[in-house]
Each structure stands twice: as C-alpha cells, then as structure tokens.
Amino acid sequence: MRLTRRQQEILDFLRTHAEHFAHPPTLDELCARLGLRSRGSLHKHVQALVAAGFLEPLDRQHRGIRLVAEEPAELGLPLLGTIAAGRPIEAVPQPEFLQVPPHLRTERPCYVLRVRGDSMCEAGILDGDYVVIEQRETARDGEIVVALVRGEEVTLKRILQQPGRTILYPENSALEAMELDPDEVQIQGVLVGQMRSYR
Amino acid sequence: MRLTRRQQEILDFLRTHAEHFAHPPTLDELCARLGLRSRGSLHKHVQALVAAGFLEPLDRQHRGIRLVAEEPAELGLPLLGTIAAGRPIEAVPQPEFLQVPPHLRTERPCYVLRVRGDSMCEAGILDGDYVVIEQRETARDGEIVVALVRGEEVTLKRILQQPGRTILYPENSALEAMELDPDEVQIQGVLVGQMRSYR
DNA sequence: GAACACGAGAACCAACAGAGAACATTGCGA
DNA sequence: TCGCAATGTTCTCTGTTGGTTCTCGTGTTC
Missing domain, CATH: 1.10.10.10 (Winged helix-like DNA-binding domain superfamily/Winged helix DNA-binding domain)
Structure with missing residues (x-):
C-alpha cells in the first residue's frame, strides 16, 4: 500500500x-x-x-x-569479523552490514563471517569467502559449525558428536581432525550459506 | 507505440x-x-x-x-537455468528471480545459473551452487567464463586465450582441459559471484 | 480535408484531511 | 478501592485537493 x-x-x-x-x-x-x-x-x-x-x-x-x-532484510546481516582455523574470531571494529539474500539465511538470527585460510577448501569454502552463520548452540552431526574450542580458539569445521567425544573435521586432507571432549567444544553457530565475489 | x-x-x-x-x-x-x-x-x-x-x-x-x-534491482536477477559441463544450458521454463546482494554482482547486466556437476569443484564451485554471470562477450585470461563451444555445448571453465588457440580449463584434476580454435569458442558471460545454501 | 498533436476550460466526484463530540479504556493517585 | 484524568477509539460532518471526463478550438502534417 x-x-x-x-x-x-x-x-x-x-x-x-x-x-x-x-x-x-x-x-x-x-x-x-x-x-x-x-x-x-x-x-x-x-x-x-x-x-x-x-x-x-x-x-x-x-x-x-x-x-x-x-526490516533486517534491508539492513542486511552484521559482518562480525574474520574466522581463521585455530585463532579467535578477529572482530571488525565497526560492525559492518552485508546484504544477504533470503535463500542463504534462515528465519533465526544470523551473522556473517569472512573466512581466512583453506581448512575447508574441499567443501568449497575458500580463503576470502563470506559464510552466513545461524546463531545456535546445538548442531546435528555432519553440519558445519563455528566452534569455540577450549574457550580459546574458534574454527569452522564439520562436526560429529559421539557419546563421550566430539570430532571436528576440516575439509582439507592436509589437515587432521580434532578429537575432543564434548565439554571442550562450544558451538556458536551453524553454517547456512556461503558467498564469494570474483570482482 | x-x-x-x-x-x-x-x-x-x-x-x-x-x-x-x-x-x-x-x-x-x-x-x-x-x-x-x-x-x-x-x-x-x-x-x-x-x-x-x-x-x-x-x-x-x-x-x-x-x-x-x-525495480529490477528489487526484483533480483533472473535465474536462467542450469549449467552442466558439456550440455546446453537447461533453461527453466518460467524465468525465476533470485535476490543477489550488490557485492556479488556488477553494474552491468547479470544473470544467475545453477551449477550441475563437479567440473569446477577445485575452484570451490560445487554441484548445486548458484553462480552470478556478467553478460559479456570477451574475457581476460584466468577468468572463469560461460562458454559456448562449437555452437552446441555450454560449459563453465577457466579461460586462457593464446594466439591461435583458446584453452578451457576445468578445475578438477580428473578432467582434461579443452584446447580449441578461437572460432569455436563463444564467450557468453564471466563469473562474478557465487552463492551456496546449506539449508 | 482528414488525422493528429496540443491546449483551454468547465463540471464532476472520489480521495484526502481536519474538527469536534462522544465513548471506552487505562493507569495513577487519593 | 474509587474516581478522575489521560489517552486511545469511533463517529459524523465539513471542506479542500486533485484525478477524470467532457467539449471546444488551434495549429501542423500528410
């Protein structure tokens, strides 16, 4: 109207x-x-x-x-920082906003991170890509998650949760999976979308 | 009128x-x-x-x-069809529209294709991904292009143009590059963005 | 001369905007 | 708890604005 x-x-x-x-x-x-x-x-x-x-x-x-x-659609999602396997998220000083088309996000709160490094390159996630993360504390097996390990380092990995242990797989055959106590892993979000610009 | x-x-x-x-x-x-x-x-x-x-x-x-x-900007870009290496573009019957954030496209006319197959998987372009293509008849070496080969098949490949021959590289070590006469290759667009949904 | 583009002006009426009264509800203080 | 003031809701009535539809007249072009 x-x-x-x-x-x-x-x-x-x-x-x-x-x-x-x-x-x-x-x-x-x-x-x-x-x-x-x-x-x-x-x-x-x-x-x-x-x-x-x-x-x-x-x-x-x-x-x-x-x-x-x-409408958050107009504003976009916040670009919170850069995620590199093995380091804490490097936050951007001023939360920038990035337009994200609806089919790359969910209805629940989401944010965007920039990927640094090649730990997920075999899953088609390359250095410089933007990933859309749904804010969530639990994940299903096989999902790619943003995980805080031992309260210090943050990584983007595929998760497998077994009784008594949690495994985080990188998608890069040059790297090794991390096998951890469930207490040591805190899920911060789940990958729901990915974007790359070639310009 | x-x-x-x-x-x-x-x-x-x-x-x-x-x-x-x-x-x-x-x-x-x-x-x-x-x-x-x-x-x-x-x-x-x-x-x-x-x-x-x-x-x-x-x-x-x-x-x-x-x-x-x-409002073509609001409407998004047209999803013209599916591109699979080695076949003509399979057009969607009803041109659908997909929202594309500005940083994944250019100022010039663009459209979206859905990728079928793994011929570019080592460049981080997987089966099911959406690629944003800038409509253009020429490309610079190293760009990934939508190319019509011998007027019959359409592929998404990285291009190298040498005097007298044009090479189209897939980004998949299991596949071989195509070496062609420049006359046989017609560029239909250049890759400027890529999106993937994990939902 | 017919067709067309252009403009003036009048008459019409629906959309828009505001005033004010009466009423309903909420919330606060005695 | 009661009562009152503040505030939201619903009306009716009124006037203005602005889109619509006419008729008529004047050039211009083919």
Whole structure:
C-alpha cells in the first residue's frame, strides 16, 4: 500500500522522534507537533500506517505508537569479523552490514563471517569467502559449525558428536581432525550459506 | 507505440523529479512546471504514457503518477537455468528471480545459473551452487567464463586465450582441459559471484 | 480535408484531511 | 478501592485537493 503525503510525514516524524526519545509520543503530543487539533484525525492516519505495516497495532495502550522493527532484510546481516582455523574470531571494529539474500539465511538470527585460510577448501569454502552463520548452540552431526574450542580458539569445521567425544573435521586432507571432549567444544553457530565475489 | 514530443518531455521531467522528491507531483504541479494551464490536457498525456507502459495507472489516487519498473534491482536477477559441463544450458521454463546482494554482482547486466556437476569443484564451485554471470562477450585470461563451444555445448571453465588457440580449463584434476580454435569458442558471460545454501 | 498533436476550460466526484463530540479504556493517585 | 484524568477509539460532518471526463478550438502534417 502506498502512503499519502501526510502519512509519510507522520512516519518520518515518528522515526526521528524514536532516535531522540525513549518513549513514543501520545496522540495529543503528536497532534501538537503536527499542528493538528483533532486526535481523531490523527488516529485515522496512524491506523493507515498500521495497516501499511509501518507501525505496530496500538491496542489501547498508552503511548502505544511503536515503529515496526526495521526490516533486517534491508539492513542486511552484521559482518562480525574474520574466522581463521585455530585463532579467535578477529572482530571488525565497526560492525559492518552485508546484504544477504533470503535463500542463504534462515528465519533465526544470523551473522556473517569472512573466512581466512583453506581448512575447508574441499567443501568449497575458500580463503576470502563470506559464510552466513545461524546463531545456535546445538548442531546435528555432519553440519558445519563455528566452534569455540577450549574457550580459546574458534574454527569452522564439520562436526560429529559421539557419546563421550566430539570430532571436528576440516575439509582439507592436509589437515587432521580434532578429537575432543564434548565439554571442550562450544558451538556458536551453524553454517547456512556461503558467498564469494570474483570482482 | 511511439511517444510524442510532449509525452517524452513529460516523461523526462518525471524521471528527474523522481530523483529529487519522495512523492510524485500532482497534475497541477506538473502543469505549472510545464507551463500548462489545463489539467485536462495534461491528463491526456499522462494517460498516453500509462497506455505506453511508462507510468503506472493512477487510479484516482492523489499524487499517483508513478514511473513503472524501476525495480529490477528489487526484483533480483533472473535465474536462467542450469549449467552442466558439456550440455546446453537447461533453461527453466518460467524465468525465476533470485535476490543477489550488490557485492556479488556488477553494474552491468547479470544473470544467475545453477551449477550441475563437479567440473569446477577445485575452484570451490560445487554441484548445486548458484553462480552470478556478467553478460559479456570477451574475457581476460584466468577468468572463469560461460562458454559456448562449437555452437552446441555450454560449459563453465577457466579461460586462457593464446594466439591461435583458446584453452578451457576445468578445475578438477580428473578432467582434461579443452584446447580449441578461437572460432569455436563463444564467450557468453564471466563469473562474478557465487552463492551456496546449506539449508 | 482528414488525422493528429496540443491546449483551454468547465463540471464532476472520489480521495484526502481536519474538527469536534462522544465513548471506552487505562493507569495513577487519593 | 474509587474516581478522575489521560489517552486511545469511533463517529459524523465539513471542506479542500486533485484525478477524470467532457467539449471546444488551434495549429501542423500528410
């Protein structure tokens, strides 16, 4: 649905307002700011914005005008840093955002890491690739996971969980699998997508 | 259908206007800008542009003059079919569209293919991957291209162009390079991005 | 002269916008 | 707990804006 001039104006105002104040305005306050004298008229506009999906329905709650969560689709996913087998994740200082198409991610919270090194090259994950990780603490056998080992090093490996031991396989025949006590392995996420740019 | 002078002028104005303002103009505003005094006359031109497919029909909506189809970016890129080394591209019946983040494509026209087979597996391109191809007839040595060989088979290979011969390398040590006469190879596009979903 | 592009202007009416009243609900303070 | 003020909801009424549809007139082109 398309917004009218007034609706757009109100929406813009609400967005800037949200940046400066913790609480949404009341209808009366909004009226005053917009030069209106009728709450009823304003309410009509607000309802239109709710119908258009920009505001959450304000079910009789006071100060109930809340902006709907900004589509993460537009913002993209945060690029948290670089993952290199055997070292902690090297975080980027300013969390950058990367656009990720929906079919490379899941509905659950995800983030992006940049891959450093060739430990997964036989699985088609190369140095410089971006991997999309679903934030999750458990994995199924055979999934590729971001794992924190002994609280110090982070790697991207394929996981196999057996009673009493957890094995992390690199996909590179030059490297060896790690066999660990389940307590030593903490799963931080599961690989759900991968991207590479050749430009 | 061909546009008249006035129609072209109006369309041009609307395009520049769209770059500067969030809302389309009203008929009256447009009149003023164009030096017209009759809304009715202008309306006739607008309707002609709607009929010609340049504007969306403005069903009595205020400020409803909107340019049509500026959204190939939003729509994504067309998924044209599946590419398997040694066979023609198997076109999908209904051109599907796939969202592709900007860093995986170029400014020039691009399309997406699905990869079948393992001929490029050592370059990290696996069976089932999506590849983003920039439409282009020439390539630099070392680029991975979509090449039509002898007018019959299409492959995804790394290219090397020497005087008098063109070599197409698969990235799979089990397969052999093709050495061809330059006339036999027609480049259809160059690889600029790659995506894989693990879901 | 017929067809066409272009423009003026009037009349019409649906979309948009606002005022204000009445009512319902919530939440706070006495 | 009660009562009141604050706030959200629903109405009706009103006026304005702006898209739509006409008719008519004037050049221009083939």
